[in-house]
Structures are given as C-alpha cells and as structure tokens.
Amino acid sequence: MDTDLYEILGLDSSATAAEIKKAYRKLALQYHPDKAAEGEREESELKFKEISSAYEILSDEAKRDAYDNRGSYHDYSQGGHGSDTPNDYGPQDFFNFFNGMNGSVPQGQAPQRSAKTENAELDVQVSLEDLFKGKTIKITSARNIICDKCHGTGAKSHAKTKTCSICAGKGSVEKIVRVGPGMVSRHYSDCVNCKATGKIFRTKDKCKKCDGNALVEETKILEFVVKKGSKNGETVVLNGESDEALNKKAGDVILTVLEKPHDTFARKGDDLFYNLKITLTEALCGFSKVVLKHLDGRSLKITTPKGKVLRPGHVLKVPKEGMPIKDSYFGGRGDLYILLDIEFPQDNWFLEKNDLDRMSDLLPETLFSKRPKLEAVDAATQEVDFVVIKESELPDIIEEEYEDHGNEQYYEQYGGSEPQCQAQ
Incomplete structure (x- = not known):
C-alpha cells in the first residue's frame, strides 16, 4: 500500500x-x-x-x-x-x-565501504642459516590492478552510463542476516552488477582492454627482506601490493617466516644450543680441536687447559656466538651453549687383567666406540672464548629444548681456569 x-x-x-x-x-x-x-x-x-x-x-x-x-x-x-x-x-x-544514534550509521543506511582491499598472506619456510645471515626472498606475484584504459569504469571513455538499480549507485549492497533469536546482523559487500562502480553501461560500450571487468592482471616480482635474527612467525609486509579496486587503497602482501628445524643447532630466542660428544680422555686431559661448523660457515675451535676436568653435565657457554639480535644498534648477538656428552669406555674394555691395575696409573687414550671425526673445514677457523657454567645458570628454556632432543642430562659447575674457544 x-x-x-x-x-x-x-x-x-x-x-x-x-x-x-x-x-x-x-x-x-x-x-x-x-x-x-x-x-x-x-x-x-x-x-x-x-x-x-x-x-x-x-x-x-x-x-x-x-x-x-x-x-x-x-x-x-x-x-x-x-x-x-x-x-x-x-x-x-x-x-x-x-x-547507532550516537553519531554512527543510522538504521538502514549503509556505512562507508571498506577503504582498502583484502590483504594477501603467504607462508615461507626459511632455514636457520638464512635467519642467521639474513635473506631476500623473491616471489612472483599475480594481482588485479585497475585498467589504465578505462580507469576502472569498465566502459569506453565516451560510453553512456546510468545508475545501477541494484545498489542505487552506492557500489555496495546490504543484506540482513538472522544470527540468533531476536538478533540480526548487517553485511555490506561490493555490488556485483556494477562491479562496485555504481554505474552500468551497454555491453557494446565495454572497455576492450579489460573486457568490461575494470581490472587487468599484473605479474611482477616481489622482494621480501628477512633481516638477520628474524624469528619464527615474524612477518614481512609489502604495503599496497595486494589487489587494486576502484576507489579503494590496495591491501598489503604479508609474508610469514616459518623457521625450518635444523639438524645440528637448536634455537631458543637469540641463543643457540649444540650437543658435543667428547671422549673420557678428552674430558680428563683436555683437548684442542674444531668442534663445530657455525651457521655462517666458520669453524669454531675449542682449547681446554691440560688438567682441567670436564665432568658429565657440564655446559660450555660461548658468549656472543648465538643468533644476531634483530635490529640491534650495536650488532648484538645471543650466546652459544655447547652441551657435553662424555663417552665412557665399553664394559670389559681391558685386554688383559693387569690393565685394570694399570688403570690407576694410565687412562686409555682412545675409545672402542666408533664415531665420525669432525675435520677442519675450508672456511676460516676462529678460536673463541667460553666459560663453563652449570644447569641453574642456563636460560629457563634449556630443559624443554633438550627434552625434545632426547638429552636428559643435567649440568654442574667445576672450578679452576676456563678453557679457550677459537674459531679459525
């Protein structure tokens, strides 16, 4: 009526x-x-x-x-x-x-359309080496951009247009949806009939370049700079590189960094953890050898003083050999923790019974167990300093980390002078 x-x-x-x-x-x-x-x-x-x-x-x-x-x-x-x-x-x-009466959108009146298109999100797995040294990731991107021929109208330059009857020229349509007993929700979306332009035109007047779609596809290479020390789950944002739309600001492309598990090192925050096997002779008499190849290719050499006893559970802390601290003004680094695993001789290791008597005077120089020998690598080897600490001095996360790696040992401190660690 x-x-x-x-x-x-x-x-x-x-x-x-x-x-x-x-x-x-x-x-x-x-x-x-x-x-x-x-x-x-x-x-x-x-x-x-x-x-x-x-x-x-x-x-x-x-x-x-x-x-x-x-x-x-x-x-x-x-x-x-x-x-x-x-x-x-x-x-x-x-x-x-x-x-809605306090200065917001009145009942039935559509709010202002979103001023930005949707963001594009992607995940990329990155190695610990790349996070240590930093990396630039290049990805081929295909997105929609406004047609430069019709400037986003979808029509020829002199085409006659009229107001879209579906959205009344607003470019968006409203839908009321029941979300519960006595409760409704209003949703606004771009009008499909006029492609959010608010205007329609005859089929013969459509733009030839975009076929009346107002948008064309663009392919380009996007570069994401993953900084040194970046952590798992952090994002790199390229502003305005998502799809374009008429009367809207282009959204962003967001890359999420996912850290790959490493075969040698474990990472917690800015610190690194490494398991090192040594012989009983090395634990009792000391050693000087390359113990690991770092994430940047350097070989780290450790020299312990003769007579210094390394006991089960000891940890060697190498200051400032952990991960780079992201955006650190002075180039700060975390620490490297070397967890010692001492190999003891096998049962019945002696060849003759008098070997047991000789044990009090001379310890075995080699072990019967076979293990691969870590050779010096071609990269420069650098000797670094370290201090011996006990478990109570470790970061809180060390127990969690090494439960994951099957290491249930605990660590105690020993006295005396400190061994020296060199990277060559």
Whole structure:
C-alpha cells in the first residue's frame, strides 16, 4: 500500500534531518515490542517496523530525494524490500537501534565501504642459516590492478552510463542476516552488477582492454627482506601490493617466516644450543680441536687447559656466538651453549687383567666406540672464548629444548681456569 512516510513519523515534508532523527527515536521508544504488553506485542511489532522503514528512507539523502520525486512508498511490513528482516525482536535489537544514534550509521543506511582491499598472506619456510645471515626472498606475484584504459569504469571513455538499480549507485549492497533469536546482523559487500562502480553501461560500450571487468592482471616480482635474527612467525609486509579496486587503497602482501628445524643447532630466542660428544680422555686431559661448523660457515675451535676436568653435565657457554639480535644498534648477538656428552669406555674394555691395575696409573687414550671425526673445514677457523657454567645458570628454556632432543642430562659447575674457544 502507499503510505506517507512523513505522516508515519508525524512530520511534514520540510522536516530537517535532525527533526527526522528526533521523531524516529521518540516513536521507536514508544512502539518497541519489548515495551509492549503481551496482547499488544504483534501490533507494536508492525508499527515499529513501519516506523523503522520510514526512517530508513528519510534518513538517507538519496533515498529521500527519490521518494520525494516519486511521492509514494511500499509498506515494508507487508514484505518486499524488508521481508528479510526477522519478526522476532529482542533486547539486542533494542540496543542496536539506539546505539547507532550516537553519531554512527543510522538504521538502514549503509556505512562507508571498506577503504582498502583484502590483504594477501603467504607462508615461507626459511632455514636457520638464512635467519642467521639474513635473506631476500623473491616471489612472483599475480594481482588485479585497475585498467589504465578505462580507469576502472569498465566502459569506453565516451560510453553512456546510468545508475545501477541494484545498489542505487552506492557500489555496495546490504543484506540482513538472522544470527540468533531476536538478533540480526548487517553485511555490506561490493555490488556485483556494477562491479562496485555504481554505474552500468551497454555491453557494446565495454572497455576492450579489460573486457568490461575494470581490472587487468599484473605479474611482477616481489622482494621480501628477512633481516638477520628474524624469528619464527615474524612477518614481512609489502604495503599496497595486494589487489587494486576502484576507489579503494590496495591491501598489503604479508609474508610469514616459518623457521625450518635444523639438524645440528637448536634455537631458543637469540641463543643457540649444540650437543658435543667428547671422549673420557678428552674430558680428563683436555683437548684442542674444531668442534663445530657455525651457521655462517666458520669453524669454531675449542682449547681446554691440560688438567682441567670436564665432568658429565657440564655446559660450555660461548658468549656472543648465538643468533644476531634483530635490529640491534650495536650488532648484538645471543650466546652459544655447547652441551657435553662424555663417552665412557665399553664394559670389559681391558685386554688383559693387569690393565685394570694399570688403570690407576694410565687412562686409555682412545675409545672402542666408533664415531665420525669432525675435520677442519675450508672456511676460516676462529678460536673463541667460553666459560663453563652449570644447569641453574642456563636460560629457563634449556630443559624443554633438550627434552625434545632426547638429552636428559643435567649440568654442574667445576672450578679452576676456563678453557679457550677459537674459531679459525
């Protein structure tokens, strides 16, 4: 039926936006179903919907102009445009209707469309060596950009266009969805009919370059700089490299760094951990040898003083040989912890019984167990300093880390002078 919207709100056609808003608020409070008696609830619901629908038209400048020119209005309470709105009203609806009156979007009026397209996200696995030294990752990207021929309209330069009837020229459409008893949610999305431009044109007038789609595909190489010391889960963001769209800012491309497990080192924060096997002779008499190849290719050599005893559970701490500290002004580094695993002789290691007597005077120089020998590598070998600590001095995460690696040993401190560690 045809109904005068101004009459529904008790106004005349010359009413200002402020007067329309004030009248709607007053009537909505008066006729909201939650405030009605049980026997009057159905009538209040119909009246409340009629008031809300009238306000939806008159509070929107474009819709009001169209209504004033047409001079009639279809009763939303009988179906049609408002038929998606549930008939159930609850406390949340009451809150939503008036929460929007404090300077936010009025009921029924679409909010401003998102000013940015969606971000593009991708994950890349990176080795510990690359995180130690830093790495630039290059990825081929294909995205949509605004057609430079039609400037995003999808039409020829002199094509005649008209306002899209689906979105009324706004470029977006609204959908009301029931999300629970007495609760609704409003969703706004780009209008597919006009491709969010608000205008439509004849098929023969479409842009030949983009075939009327307003967008064309662009392929380019994106470079992501992963800084030294970057950690697992950190992101690298390239601003404005996602898809483009008319009247929107291009979103970002976000790369998430995923650290690959390493065969030799374990990492916790900025510190590195390494398991080193030594013989009983080396533990008792000391040693001087290359013990590991670092992540940057250097060979680290450790020299322990003769007579210095390394006991089961000891840890060698090499300061500033851990991971680089990301964005450190002075080039700071974490520490390297070398966990010692002392190999003891096998049972019945002696060849003759008098070997047991000789044991008190001379310890075996070699072990019967076979193990690969770590040879010096071609890269420069550097000798580094270290200190011996006990388990209580380790970072809190050491127990967790080495449970994962099957190492259940615990560490004690020994006294005396400190061995020296060299990288050559």
